[in-house]
Structure formats: C-alpha cells, structure tokens
Amino acid sequence: MxxxxxxxxxxxxxxxxxxxxxxxxxxxxxxxxxxxxxxxxxxxxxxxxxxxxxxxxxPSGADTAKQDLKKYRKVLSEEHQKGYTKAVGLFAHSVGAGSIVYLRKIFEALVKEAHQEAIKDAAWLSTHGAGYSALRMGEKVAALDKFLPSDLVRHPRLYGFLSQGLHGLTEDKCLELFPMLMMAVDFILDQKLEKLEKKQKREALDKLLNNTQT
Structure with missing residues (x-):
C-alpha cells in the first residue's frame, strides 16, 4: 500500500x-x-x-515492468521476457511504433503456441486446419477460441488492428493501442500460468497419493 x-x-x-x-x-x-x-x-x-x-x-516504466514480469517467467521465454521489458520501456518514453512491434512479436508467438496445441485436436484440425494459415490475425484468434482466453476472443478490438499492419499508424495511435495489446498478451499469459499451476498441483497430488498407498 x-x-x-x-x-x-x-x-x-x-x-x-x-x-x-x-x-x-x-x-x-x-x-x-x-x-x-x-x-x-x-x-x-x-x-x-x-x-x-x-x-x-x-522507478522507470521498464523497471516496473521487470517486477510485473516475474510472475510470467515460467510461461514466457527469455527472449520474449526481454521483448516485454523493452516494449514497456519504449512505451514509457512515448515511443509508440517501437513498443508495439516488440509486443506484437510476443502476441503472435503466443497465438502460434495456441495453434500448435490446437492441431493436436482432431476435431479442430478437420474444421480449421486447411485454411488456418490464410486467415488474418483476428480470424486466427476466433478459430482458436477453445485454446485462448474467452475474454481475448470476445474483444477483438484488443488485437484486431494487427490484421491491418502497423505501417499506417501514427505514433500517437500506437501509444493509444499499446495498452490494449498489452492486455491481450497478459490475458494469454495468465491463462498459461493458470494451466501450469493446475498441472503442477495435479502432479503433486498424484505423487502424494502414490507415496501414501498401502
């Protein structure tokens, strides 16, 4: 406090x-x-x-981001941890386009991870597999609705502008859009963290039950 x-x-x-x-x-x-x-x-x-x-x-925005990022270390690669910190640091210094570029790279990587999970599902593969690569980002997120956070899927404004590219956006517009894309990234990371924690608890429970068998 x-x-x-x-x-x-x-x-x-x-x-x-x-x-x-x-x-x-x-x-x-x-x-x-x-x-x-x-x-x-x-x-x-x-x-x-x-x-x-x-x-x-x-402290600076970048230093604050490092503290916020600690909880995501288990579900975010070292490369993307650095990108996350750089994105927030640039945003804190009113660098709109640069901050969005780093954050977009992370968002697209997380969506790709969700896609890798989806292709293991035969039902999803038969429905979306053939045409997925030709979809725009907003359409990809919609197609991956069972593998991405519902809040993300329900609010395409958070990331929809990525389908149009960044070349036409002004610095001020990028600064306006940055918090929305940041929230989209955090939604996915929170879901991944929740899944990991549940998996670890299940494994701990199985180990406990196995050790107490008579």
Whole structure:
C-alpha cells in the first residue's frame, strides 16, 4: 500500500490560477506505508494553457515492468521476457511504433503456441486446419477460441488492428493501442500460468497419493 505525499505550495503566488499561468513542476512522492525505503516519484508539468503533462517517474516504466514480469517467467521465454521489458520501456518514453512491434512479436508467438496445441485436436484440425494459415490475425484468434482466453476472443478490438499492419499508424495511435495489446498478451499469459499451476498441483497430488498407498 502506498501513501501519496503531495507537495505544499510555497508562499509565492499562492493563488492557484496565477501559479499555473507559468509552467509549474509538481513532484508527487508515494511512500510504502510499511517500508519507508520503498518510494515512487512522479513528476508533472502543470500549465494553464498546456494542461498537465507527465514528464518523468521513478522507478522507470521498464523497471516496473521487470517486477510485473516475474510472475510470467515460467510461461514466457527469455527472449520474449526481454521483448516485454523493452516494449514497456519504449512505451514509457512515448515511443509508440517501437513498443508495439516488440509486443506484437510476443502476441503472435503466443497465438502460434495456441495453434500448435490446437492441431493436436482432431476435431479442430478437420474444421480449421486447411485454411488456418490464410486467415488474418483476428480470424486466427476466433478459430482458436477453445485454446485462448474467452475474454481475448470476445474483444477483438484488443488485437484486431494487427490484421491491418502497423505501417499506417501514427505514433500517437500506437501509444493509444499499446495498452490494449498489452492486455491481450497478459490475458494469454495468465491463462498459461493458470494451466501450469493446475498441472503442477495435479502432479503433486498424484505423487502424494502414490507415496501414501498401502
């Protein structure tokens, strides 16, 4: 739990509107209520004309992503762990296209893994196998509905833009779409992690039962 510590306005230009007529830097410091050494800082530029602009933070977005990524290490390759971190770091620095490219690579790899699982199913193979490779990304996800998270399949807006390519997207549009694609990736990773944990519990149960047989 973090407690936000808002800075006090100084005695100069106490009137808030007067203060904002010139650019004003505001630092918000959040401290952990349990461990004082755990601190996060967010820096904003305030101005009556330009509004509020975030201009910095500590820890960085990339450092934060590394912490969030820890839970996915069991289900994400080392290569894609690095890509995930780079994607978040670029996004934190407002690099839209670059961040989307890294994330798209991860998303497509995860969909490919789901496809590898699907082709082991004879019923799926007879229905979708022949034409799958010619499908667009949105259509591939729909075809893999039994092997991908239902929330992902129900909301094609999260990833549908990948079917149209990225070359026509502006930096601002990429930054707008990044959180949606990130959520799509996290949906798949959460499902893979849940399956792995269930498998490990079943194996532990089988081992326990075998060891206690009389």
């Amino acid at each position: 973090f407690v936000a510590d808002y800075p006090e306005f100084g005695p100069v230009r106490k009137d808030f509107r007067t203060r904002l007529q010139k650019p004003y830097i505001c630092v918000i410091k959040a401290k952990c209520s349990r461990v004082n050494e755990h601190v996060a800082c967010y820096v904003f530029r305030l101005n009556e004309k330009d509004g509020v602009t975030k201009i910095g933070q500590y």
